[in-house]
Amino acid sequence: MLRRGGLFFLFFWLLAAVVPAGPGSARAGQALYQRLAGEPGVDRQLVARLQRLERFEVDTEIIAKNLKQSEYKAAYEHFLTPPAVRKASDFLQTNRDWLDDIGSRYGVEPEVIVAIFLVESDLGRYPGRYHLLTVFTSLALCDRKAAVDKVYKKLKKGHPKLNYDWLEHRARKKAAWGYRQLVALLKLSDRLEIETVKGSWAGAFGICQFIPTSCLTYAVDGDGDGLIDLYNFRDASASVANYLKSNGWRPGLKRRAREKVVWSYNHSRPYCETIVALVERLEKDSAARPGAGSSGQKSRAGSGKNAGKVRP
Numbered sequence: 651m652l653r654r655g656g657l658f659f660l661f662f663w664l665l666a667a668v669v670p671a672g673p674g675s676a677r678a679g680q681a682l683y684q685r686l687a688g689e690p691g692v693d694r695q696l697v698a699r700l701q702r703l704e705r706f707e708v709d710t711e712i713i714a715k716n717l718k719q720s721e722y723k724a725a726y727e728h729f730l731t732p733p734a735v736r737k738a739s740d741f742l743q744t745n746r747d748w749l750d751d752i753g754s755r756y757g758v759e760p761e762v763i764v765a766i767f768l769v770e771s772d773l774g775r776y777p778g779r780y781h782l783l784t785v786f787t788s789l790a791l792c793d794r795k796a797a798v799d800k801v802y803k804k805l806k807k808g809h810p811k812l813n814y815d816w817l818e819h820r821a822r823k824k825a826a827w828g829y830r831q832l833v834a835l836l837k838l839s840d841r842l843e844i845e846t847v848k849g850s851w852a853g854a855f856g857i858c859q860f861i862p863t864s865c866l867t868y869a870v871d872g873d874g875d876g877l878i879d880l881y882n883f884r885d886a887s888a889s890v891a892n893y894l895k896s897n898g899w900r901p902g903l904k905r906r907a908r909e910k911v912v913w914s915y916n917h918s919r920p921y922c923e924t925i926v927a928l929v930e931r932l933e934k935d936s937a938a939r940p941g942a943g944s945s946g947q948k949s950r951a952g953s954g955k956n957a958g959k960v961r962p
Contacts, residue, residue: 789828856880
């Protein structure tokens with residue numbers, strides 16, 4: 651675990667890397683420090699270190715990805731191909747005992763947990779490559795005019811009909827969301843090695859791809875070792891089950907009801923439809939071969955990636 655001084659030294663370095671400093675950058679940074687200093691659960695002494703910073707990082711590549719997402723149903727179709735379903739089914743059967751235990755504990759079928767793992771991180775193979783500090787500090791300041799102008803110029807080339815006012819409005823909403831996630835990430839700083847943790851460009855991390863606020867609210871210890879490690883299959887499984895149960899999942903839900911609950915996990919209609927369709931195929935496969943599957947990916951109690959480990 652990095653000491654707090656070291657953590658914020660790294661934070662400063664990350665914040666200074668992309669956009670050149672200027673009066674606007676300094677003012678935006680100062681305003682952010684003042685807000686963070688007043689947040690319950692965020693150490694003011696740590697925030698005070700930020701006040702000495704004269705430059706603030708905004709990665710416009712990350713902002714562009716977040717402000718103009720292109721999503722279509724075809725992007726999820728490969729998760730429903732026979733090889734993908736077989737891979738998920740093998741994982742399910744290999745780890746059936748402990749998945750059934752977690753499923754019965756929360757009233758969530760193991761098939762939905764495995765379906766989410768497959769779509770979110772390919773069963774833990776691709777948890778993400780972006781530093782979360784960079785993601786959320788970038789998004790927290792993405793509504794600055796300089797950032798909006800730069801992103802607009804970049805996106806306009808590929809989206810000629812892009813409206814500046816729409817992008818500006820979108821940036822304001824995303825900045826508010828990014829700030830909340832940054833606060834949540836900092837609240838995890840005494841429990842999570844946030845100086846190294848990586849995730850998606852959208853800020854999700856771990857096998858289950860939780861964002862920081864979800865980690866604070868729903869992450870639980872699934873294997874009883876006193877830690878919550880979202881790179882650990884059992885902890886990630888219990889955390890997903892806890893999330894779904896808390897948002898209305900019950901055993902035996904029909905298709906539309908299932909999609910409604912999954913919507914709370916990811917506000918994407920193609921995503922929800924894919925997850926539920928995959929669950930149905932896994933349930934059908936499980937019924938056809940009960941107890942089968944010794945050749946799937948064997949999960950481990952811990953992945954050794956301490957970046958995702960937090961104490962409850």
